[in-house]
Amino acid sequence: MRLSLNTQIFLGVLLGVLLGLLFAQLGTEATLSRHGLYVGGLVSTVFIDLLKMVLVPLVFTSIAVGVANLRLHQQMHRVWVATLGFFVVSMAAAMVLGLTACNLFEPGKGLNLAMFQTAMHGFDAKQMTLADFFSKFLHGLFVNPFAALAQGNVLAIVMFALFLGVALVLGGERYRTVLALLQEGLEITLRMVGWIMHLAPFGIMALLAQLVASQNTALLASLAKFVAVIVGTTLLHSVLVLPLMLYAVTRIKPLAFFRGAREALITAFATSSSSATLPVTLRCAEQHLHVKPDIAGFVIPLGATINMDGTALYEAAAALFIANLAGVELNAVQQLIVFCTAMIAAIGAPGIPSAGMVTMVMVLQSVGLPAEAIAILLPIDRILDTVRTMVNVQGDMIGSLIVQKLVAGDAARGTRSRTAN
Numbered sequence: 314m315r316l317s318l319n320t321q322i323f324l325g326v327l328l329g330v331l332l333g334l335l336f337a338q339l340g341t342e343a344t345l346s347r348h349g350l351y352v353g354g355l356v357s358t359v360f361i362d363l364l365k366m367v368l369v370p371l372v373f374t375s376i377a378v379g380v381a382n383l384r385l386h387q388q389m390h391r392v393w394v395a396t397l398g399f400f401v402v403s404m405a406a407a408m409v410l411g412l413t414a415c416n417l418f419e420p421g422k423g424l425n426l427a428m429f430q431t432a433m434h435g436f437d438a439k440q441m442t443l444a445d446f447f448s449k450f451l452h453g454l455f456v457n458p459f460a461a462l463a464q465g466n467v468l469a470i471v472m473f474a475l476f477l478g479v480a481l482v483l484g485g486e487r488y489r490t491v492l493a494l495l496q497e498g499l500e501i502t503l504r505m506v507g508w509i510m511h512l513a514p515f516g517i518m519a520l521l522a523q524l525v526a527s528q529n530t531a532l533l534a535s536l537a538k539f540v541a542v543i544v545g546t547t548l549l550h551s552v553l554v555l556p557l558m559l560y561a562v563t564r565i566k567p568l569a570f571f572r573g574a575r576e577a578l579i580t581a582f583a584t585s586s587s588s589a590t591l592p593v594t595l596r597c598a599e600q601h602l603h604v605k606p607d608i609a610g611f612v613i614p615l616g617a618t619i620n621m622d623g624t625a626l627y628e629a630a631a632a633l634f635i636a637n638l639a640g641v642e643l644n645a646v647q648q649l650i651v652f653c654t655a656m657i658a659a660i661g662a663p664g665i666p667s668a669g670m671v672t673m674v675m676v677l678q679s680v681g682l683p684a685e686a687i688a689i690l691l692p693i694d695r696i697l698d699t700v701r702t703m704v705n706v707q708g709d710m711i712g713s714l715i716v717q718k719l720v721a722g723d724a725a726r727g728t729r730s731r732t733a734n
Contacts, residue, residue: 322579325514326521329583333525353519360516363509364589367502369465371592372614373474374499379610380478381492395719396612399712400620403558404659407550407622407704408652411630414546420539421637467588468618499610506592513576513593517583536693539634543697546630547623551704555622559711563718573601574710581706585698587617590706598710608717616709623701623708625659628676631690635682647680654679 316324336349454472461469481488481495556567571578577597581590591614598609632651636643643651654676673690677683 321514322517322576325516325518326579326583329518329521330525332518332522336522336526349522353522355519356515357519357523360509360512360519361584361586361589363512364584364586364592365465367505367509367592368467368588369462369470370498371502371506371595372467372470372617373462374495374502375595375610376471376474376614377478377481378492378495378499379607380475381481381495391720392608392611392716395716396615396712399558399715400616401656403555403622403708403712404620404625404656405652406554406558407547407626408629408655410546410550410554411543411626412633412648412652414542415630415633415637418538418542419637420542421634471615471618503592503596506596510593510596513580517580520583540693540697543627543630544700547626547700547704550622550626551707555704555707555711559714562715565714570602570711570714573597574707576601577706577710578703582699582703585695585702587621587702587705587709590702591617594706594709598713602710602714604710604713604717608720609713612713612716613709616712617706620708620712621659621701621705623704625655626704627697627701628658628673629655631673632676632680632682635677635690636680639682641682643680650679651676 332349332353336343453466453468456466456469458469458473460466461473481492552567556570559565559570560567574597577590577594580593581587584590587594594613594617595609598604598613599606604612629651632655633643633648658673658675
């Protein structure tokens with residue numbers, strides 16, 4: 314009997330963790346460990362590169378086609394409002410949860426900052442003010458589309474695809490050939506995604522083996538309280554807040570959602586990249602959760618770029634953690650600044666592993682904390698990145714379900730209103 318893809322992925326997760334523990338015990342000098350990590354690195358690199366290969370055409374075609382089809386059904390405005398509204402609410406809820414937990418448990422108090430001087434030595438943090446970051450973020454939205462496609466600049470690709478989708482709508486039948494070509498391109502890309510997913514169990518196994526084997530457990534233990542707070546609050550947002558939002562709007566039960574979404578969630582956990590997971594996320598949303606392709610093709614790629622619940626929660630909480638280590642008390646106004654800055658930083662963070670480390674500098678500087686202190690988080694970032702990326706991807710899928718329900722409800726009310734008149 315042939316095992317299902319989900320079962321194969323679960324087996325890959327289990328074997329990856331066990332192999333990682335084995336390699337860690339043997340040490341990098343052992344022949345088995347050295348060759349095992351080399352082969353694992355090769356397999357995981359091929360898997361990630363294959364996902365990245367289809368990322369750009371998938372984002373470009375799915376958003377352009379999605380916008381055109383939504384507008385044709387006179388739903389574009391409602392989808393925009395519902396999508397952005399959900400993104401803001403979900404990220405705000407995540408940050409409130411993270412800040413509350415850090416104020417309650419106070420991770421970092423009592424630790425000696427001097428013990429991290431070695432890790433901080435030589436760390437070159439890029440100085441960036443809030444105004445500089447915001448200016449750079451806006452500048453990155455509108456660039457040469459060919460350069461964006463060649464460089465894999467997802468945010469710029471999203472913006473160009475949005476403009477192209479609107480142009481296709483306004484052109485009507487004149488551009489139907491271009492729209493048909495984009496639709497066929499999307500179908501071809503999704504077919505390739507299906508092929509790549511056959512490698513998912515092996516790629517995920519190799520990624521987790523490397524991850525478990527390469528962690529500095531001594532330093533991780535010294536930051537155990539902070540890790541526990543972040544993991545606990547992120548999972549609480551995942552299993553309570555987001556499912557409650559989903560159930561309140563759609564009446565979809567959490568277990569039904571997790572059954573349909575687990576393939577994407579496991580891939581996100583292993584890759585730590587919402588962008589690399591995007592092909593799998595779209596597949597789960599459309600095939601397992603029954604989100605209409607028009608909705609999924611718009612909400613999910615946009616969410617993979619700007620909807621970062623886990624990243625927003627982590628960056629807000631990490632700022633308080635650094636403040637505790639430095640012996641600085643952040644008042645309510647300063648924590649509000651952290652709240653706003655972390656949301657902008659999360660929106661601007663690319664969906665790649667440890668991308669939040671880049672924008673974390675801006676969050677620290679917004680309240681006068683030393684940017685160099687970001688080096689404290691480097692040894693544990695890779696572990697935490699797995700959990701927050703999983704929640705980022707979960708938020709995108711839940712957002713697509715909520716938007717679909719809200720748009721359908723608005724359309725039904727509009728129809729009843731026109732009938733009554």
